[in-house]
Amino acid sequence: MKMLFKFGLFIASVLFYVQAHAVTSCTITNTNVWNNGYVLEFTVKNNGSTPINNWGLTLNFIEPAQVTGSWNAITAGGSTTTLTASNVAWNGTLAAGQTTSFGIQGNHDGSFIVPTCSGGDVAAIDVVSISVTNAQGESAVKGDAIRLNIIVVNNGSTSVSATLTPKISSSRFSDFSNVNLPSATITLAASEQRQISVDAGPFIHDTVTGKHYALGSSTYTIDSIGINGVADTSFSGSSFTIATSNAVLVPVLYDQAYLNSINYQGSIQQYLTSAFTRPSEVFTPANTYESFGGGLDEIENIKHILYPLAGFTASPDTGFCEQATAAARTKLGLAQDWVGPVSTNAENHGFDYLIGLTPEIGGGATCGWLGVQVSGIFWEGQPLDLTQAIFIHEVGHIFGADHCDPLNGYVMCGTEDHPHYINDGIFVWHYSSVDEMENRFD
Numbered sequence: 086m087k088m089l090f091k092f093g094l095f096i097a098s099v100l101f102y103v104q105a106h107a108v109t110s111c112t113i114t115n116t117n118v119w120n121n122g123y124v125l126e127f128t129v130k131n132n133g134s135t136p137i138n139n140w141g142l143t144l145n146f147i148e149p150a151q152v153t154g155s156w157n158a159i160t161a162g163g164s165t166t167t168l169t170a171s172n173v174a175w176n177g178t179l180a181a182g183q184t185t186s187f188g189i190q191g192n193h194d195g196s197f198i199v200p201t202c203s204g205g206d207v208a209a210i211d212v213v214s215i216s217v218t219n220a221q222g223e224s225a226v227k228g229d230a231i232r233l234n235i236i237v238v239n240n241g242s243t244s245v246s247a248t249l250t251p252k253i254s255s256s257r258f259s260d261f262s263n264v265n266l267p268s269a270t271i272t273l274a275a276s277e278q279r280q281i282s283v284d285a286g287p288f289i290h291d292t293v294t295g296k297h298y299a300l301g302s303s304t305y306t307i308d309s310i311g312i313n314g315v316a317d318t319s320f321s322g323s324s325f326t327i328a329t330s331n332a333v334l335v336p337v338l339y340d341q342a343y344l345n346s347i348n349y350q351g352s353i354q355q356y357l358t359s360a361f362t363r364p365s366e367v368f369t370p371a372n373t374y375e376s377f378g379g380g381l382d383e384i385e386n387i388k389h390i391l392y393p394l395a396g397f398t399a400s401p402d403t404g405f406c407e408q409a410t411a412a413a414r415t416k417l418g419l420a421q422d423w424v425g426p427v428s429t430n431a432e433n434h435g436f437d438y439l440i441g442l443t444p445e446i447g448g449g450a451t452c453g454w455l456g457v458q459v460s461g462i463f464w465e466g467q468p469l470d471l472t473q474a475i476f477i478h479e480v481g482h483i484f485g486a487d488h489c490d491p492l493n494g495y496v497m498c499g500t501e502d503h504p505h506y507i508n509d510g511i512f513v514w515h516y517s518s519v520d521e522m523e524n525r526f527d
């Protein structure tokens with residue numbers, strides 16, 4: 086009787102220990118080893134008496150694990166002998182007594198020894214604070230990629246990995262709420278606190294909703310940081326501002342056939358950037374030429390930041406403006422068709438105006454009431470020069486430039502006969518066609 090009593094006490098103290106420090110247990114449920122490869126499957130169990138929202142485990146190998154893949158878990162340390170595994174978003178929550186499973190696969194040197202797997206704490210990663218800057222550590226302005234500096238701490242007593250997914254909102258734009266920013270994965274030792282950086286923007290593709298956004302000037306809030314899918318909402322520094330600048334954020338829907346038709350070998354980004362920055366001149370009232378080595382962007386004192394999205398195929402049977410707006414709705418995930426006037430619009434997810442490129446249209450069209458332009462080509466094999474002239478001509482209309490002026494100074498007014506263009510390839514704008522940006526895209 087005395088012995089049994091002692092034994093009972095021993096069990097009780099172990100149970101207490103399990104509940105306080107090692108809530109989860111881990112067992113290897115399937116082992117498949119061949120010449121130089123292996124697959125292992127594991128079962129995780131919540132041994133506690135209350136539900137948990139995330140978990141972390143440690144696998145100890147004799148030789149480096151050489152992990153090549155995993156499923157249903159986030160792993161870290163796969164090239165070493167100590168591998169950590171944590172839940173993914175959907176299998177972190179385990180009721181008391183509930184199990185879930187995950188697996189890994191890897192390579193070995195021919196003599197594989199099955200690792201040991203030990204349970205751990207409820208993963209206890211907590212976001213302490215956030216600060217948001219640009220990549221240089223300065224206050225962000227429109228057009229910058231932002232950098233979230235997130236300080237996280239592991240309050241648990243074992244190493245744990247977590248995927249952090251920030252969500253962002255801004256009341257400046259409609260339908261800009263709880264937008265997913267890129268994720269980052271971190272592994273923290275017991276009690277470790279560390280800063281992790283996440284870069285995002287100026288364009289964001291929320292893969293969960295399929296929507297695309299541009300981070301314009303506004304006040305923003307980091308609503309939450311998902312920790313393996315469970316939202317942490319209490320931390321300091323969640324609000325920040327992106328200041329105005331001369332950047333213009335433009336999505337470009339394009340058809341690769343457009344570039345093929347003009348035999349352009351570079352990237353769409355190169356094509357667009359060179360169109361905006363090729364040397365230009367302004368024909369002044371004094372009958373002189375003022376040079377702008379930085380092209381239209383320099384004339385307007387702006388910087389185009391372009392977001393090309395492939396797959397815009399237009400049909401000559403319907404209006405190109407309508408097709409471009411409809412394509413934008415689909416490709417960008419807008420809640421409604423593109424709407425004007427030409428300015429940063431709440432309905433446009435932070436984008437300023439829209440460009441469509443398709444070989445189907447002869448020349449170009451500007452839908453000024455929408456802030457949309459569609460550029461095409463006149464014939465197959467048209468030189469780069471002429472397609473860029475059309476392109477810039479249409480963008481000029483977005484900025485308020487007239488179609489033509491009496492002196493034929495505005496480049497590509499149907500005649501293309503300006504000597505500076507013919508002889509030197511320089512785009513020439515008439516003074517009256519140069520419209521000030523006047524911060525309309527702030």
Ligand SMILES: [Zn+2]
Nearest residue numbers: 478482487488
């Ligand atoms: Zn025109």
